[in-house]
Amino acid sequence: MKSQIENRIDKLRLLLKEKDMDAVLVTKRENYVYLSGFNGSSAHLIITQNDAFLVTDFRYVEQAVKQAPLYEIIEYKDSILVTINNVIKTKGIDILGFEEDHVTCKSYREFEEKLNVKEIKPLAGMIDNLRMKKDKGELELIKKAVKIADDAFSHILGYIKPGVKEIEVAAELEYFIKKQGARGVSFDTIVASGYRSALPHGVASEKAIEQGDAVTMDFGAIYEDYCSDMTRTVFVGKPDEELSKIYNIVLTAQQNAVRGAKKGLTGKEIDSIARDLISKEGYGDCFGHGLGHGVGLEIHEEPRLSLKGSIIMDDGMVVTVEPGIYIPGLGGVRIEDMIVINGDNPLVLTGSSREMIII
Ligand SMILES: [Mn+2]
Structure with a gap:
């Protein structure tokens, strides 16, 4: 039987397909807790149709490995954007969804300038809406x-x-x-x-x-x-x-x-x-x-x-x-x-x- 977290990721993947997005970058805490089970204070999730990555720093690696078994855990050292770009490159991501309600102006500019994708697309509350019906x-x-x-x-x-x-x-x-x-x-x-x-x-x-x-x-x-x-x-x-x-x-x-x-x-x-x-x-x-x-x-x-x-x-x-x-x-x-x-x-x-x- 699929776990509740797997069901949640499945639902998100269907939406990604509908909206023609190759992947989504999740930065809002409540949303990464919901989609991964990891509840530390810092994480970026990248979810594609076939893969799921959780990027975090040294403090949280052990906790992430334990709490988010469905994810490949990546520890970033200096720059989180460089780490995300590596995933973008390896997985051939062109259109990346992001949480515009949660990202600061500064991060948004950095995403636009530095992420090697064709387009970043606002998610318009897609994950928040998934969270409305409780399992x-x-x-x-x-x-x-x-x-x-x-x-x-x-x-x-x-x-x-x-x-x-x-x-x-x-x-x-x-x-x-x-x-x-x-x-x-x-x-x-x-x-x-x-x-x-x-x-x-x-x-x-x-x-x-x-x-x-x-x-x-x-x-x-x-x-x-x-x-x-x-x-x-x-x-x-x-x-x-x-x-x-x-x-x-x-x-x-x-x-x-x-x-x-x-x-x-x-x-x-x-x-x-x-x-x-x-x-x-x-x-x-x-x-x-x-x-x-x-x-x-x-x-x-x-x-x-x-x-x-x-x-x-x-x-x-x-x-x-x-x-x-x-x-x-x-x-x-x-x-x-x-x-x-x-x-x-x-x-x-x-x-x-x-x-x-x-x-
Ligand atoms: Mn109240």
């Missing part, structure tokens, strides 16, 4: 990353109390996440309490949590290169009446959008399930961000669920569903789960309760 192995790792975040949420509920600073809550969450086997956190942990909960991306500050505060926590774990992402808003003491009302609107919008996230719909159509409901309740202007985004090797990747989301949902895509309502001066509420598109019945990965929690 079985990826789903297992994502589930593990989600579980770590769920456990961290349960843990933190016992830690939050008046007087504790947001940064202390963030540090406790992150320490717990790492102790559970995560390599790190998916992004700077958001802990936004009281008036700060009206900031959709309020990274933890030195503000102390006070009685009556809403506390929004948005965080995630990276497990074996795969990310998770979740948000919950909890209350310390009895919530303000309007915040309590908002909580129920956000929860209904979130649950409707989760249930409505069906194969065949565009990201925009799913976004509108939550957006229309929030607008109807009179809070349309207070939901200023997209409903969700793809998650995988990157914390934010395609497909997007937003007003601009044109990609059609397909089985195996993993996305977040995270509506929010934010009222400056008062506070805000956001609830975020990760789901897998699965025909008409999306699978909810996040296990934590969405019911209002009052600490």
Whole structure:
């Protein structure tokens, strides 16, 4: 049976044929991890119809040999471009695809000037798009990353109390996440309490949590290169009446959008399930961000669920569903789960309760 990595390379090779490219040069980390299994911080892949090379430096040769058995590992010494040119020459590569979203202006000029090919062709997100539908192995790792975040949420509920600073809550969450086997956190942990909960991306500050505060926590774990992402808003003491009302609107919008996230719909159509409901309740202007985004090797990747989301949902895509309502001066509420598109019945990965929690 072919390995998952072999299947991924096969899919890429079909696309190369379609686009009349002899080879592709992969430089974006998430994409070389996906196509090779090598997860060090520096590698260039060159993939042709028949061969696959991984070019790296002295530090990573041993790791690459171990992690990327389908690749011929080449150690470069002085110039990576000279090494790539050797492969171009030996394999007779004329048209080489490259990742224009990832290459700096400087590298692009060097590619144009120094690579001995007839043409370098932008890949237009070809590999990123391959990554949208997750295979079985990826789903297992994502589930593990989600579980770590769920456990961290349960843990933190016992830690939050008046007087504790947001940064202390963030540090406790992150320490717990790492102790559970995560390599790190998916992004700077958001802990936004009281008036700060009206900031959709309020990274933890030195503000102390006070009685009556809403506390929004948005965080995630990276497990074996795969990310998770979740948000919950909890209350310390009895919530303000309007915040309590908002909580129920956000929860209904979130649950409707989760249930409505069906194969065949565009990201925009799913976004509108939550957006229309929030607008109807009179809070349309207070939901200023997209409903969700793809998650995988990157914390934010395609497909997007937003007003601009044109990609059609397909089985195996993993996305977040995270509506929010934010009222400056008062506070805000956001609830975020990760789901897998699965025909008409999306699978909810996040296990934590969405019911209002009052600490
Ligand atoms: Mn998110």
